[in-house]
Amino acid sequence: MARMLSILATRVDFIGTTSYSKGNNRAIFSAIARLISGYDSAQSIQELMLLPEGVIWSKVTEGHEGLLVDRFHVGLQTGNSEPLLMMPVSAISSMLQEVTQRFGSGGEMILYNQGKAYSLARFAAIKRGLGPNPETRLEEIAAMTCAAGWAIVKAKLEPGGNAIEFNNFECFECSTSKSRRSSCSFLRGMAAGLVEALFRKEVTSEETKCKGRGDEACTFIVKPRDGSPLGGALSLNRSAKVGKIEESEGTVN
Numbered sequence: 001m002a003r004m005l006s007i008l009a010t011r012v013d014f015i016g017t018t019s020y021s022k023g024n025n026r027a028i029f030s031a032i033a034r035l036i037s038g039y040d041s042a043q044s045i046q047e048l049m050l051l052p053e054g055v056i057w058s059k060v061t062e063g064h065e066g067l068l069v070d071r072f073h074v075g076l077q078t079g080n081s082e083p084l085l086m087m088p089v090s091a092i093s094s095m096l097q098e099v100t101q102r103f104g105s106g107g108e109m110i111l112y113n114q115g116k117a118y119s120l121a122r123f124a125a126i127k128r129g130l131g132p133n134p135e136t137r138l139e140e141i142a143a144m145t146c147a148a149g150w151a152i153v154k155a156k157l158e159p160g161g162n163a164i165e166f167n168n169f170e171c172f173e174c175s176t177s178k179s180r181r182s183s184c185s186f187l188r189g190m191a192a193g194l195v196e197a198l199f200r201k202e203v204t205s206e207e208t209k210c211k212g213r214g215d216e217a218c219t220f221i222v223k224p225r226d227g228s229p230l231g232g233a234l235s236l237n238r239s240a241k242v243g244k245i246e247e248s249e250g251t252v253n
């Protein structure tokens with residue numbers, strides 16, 4: 001790949017590149033690039049890319065009238081090869097808003113149940129990676145939720161160990177400019193599903209503050225339904241604080 005890049009360096013101006021391994025010493029490289037010389041074409045660059053030893057296949061397509069179409073990749077996938085759909089947050093947020101406007105409290109219940117089911121399914125998918133004491137990995141799970149774009153999550157065990165408080169900044173449900181939501185049932189369900197999976201206890205989940213109601217963040221309090229402490233290996237002082245929060249406080253670049 002290094003040889004191919006050094007050949008291309010004098011012929012194209014890379015705007016963005018992606019590369020990833022396919023195993024067995026094979027890798028995919030893809031890029032959006034601008035031709036440097038008017039003498040080159042998509043065809044000539046495609047042929048050039050095949051010159052270095054080890055390059056198996058190349059395809060270069062040209063954009064027309066400002067539209068460049070990716071004709072190579074077919075859908076996104078997670079590391080577990082689950083297919084993903086990419087959609088603007090505003091579109092998902094507006095879809096959920098429509099459900100709650102049409103069905104009222106019944107709609108909120110649907111979203112809560114779906115959020116909880118989603119969280120339980122995600123936990124099952126990543127469980128192996130969390131090791132024998134997943135309840136001690138709250139910080140990493142919060143970071144994953146943040147990286148996936150759901151919200152910027154700060155989670156902490158409440159003093160006494162009876163509940164976990166989630167503070168979600170930029171929650172996808174109510175933080176978009178067009179949102180008229182004042183409660184975020186999908187994420188309330190996600191928080192419930194996570195705590196239930198981590199501690200294997202039936203829980204209640206309440207949204208005590210909501211950005212949609214003018215609060216700084218959406219706050220969810222999740223606690224065991226029977227009032228028992230969450231206990232276990234989780235330190236009472238432990239809190240999970242993820243990158244973007246620290247970034248907004250200016251401590252991380």
Ligand SMILES: [Zn+2]
Nearest residue numbers: 184210211218
């Ligand atoms: Zn909210």
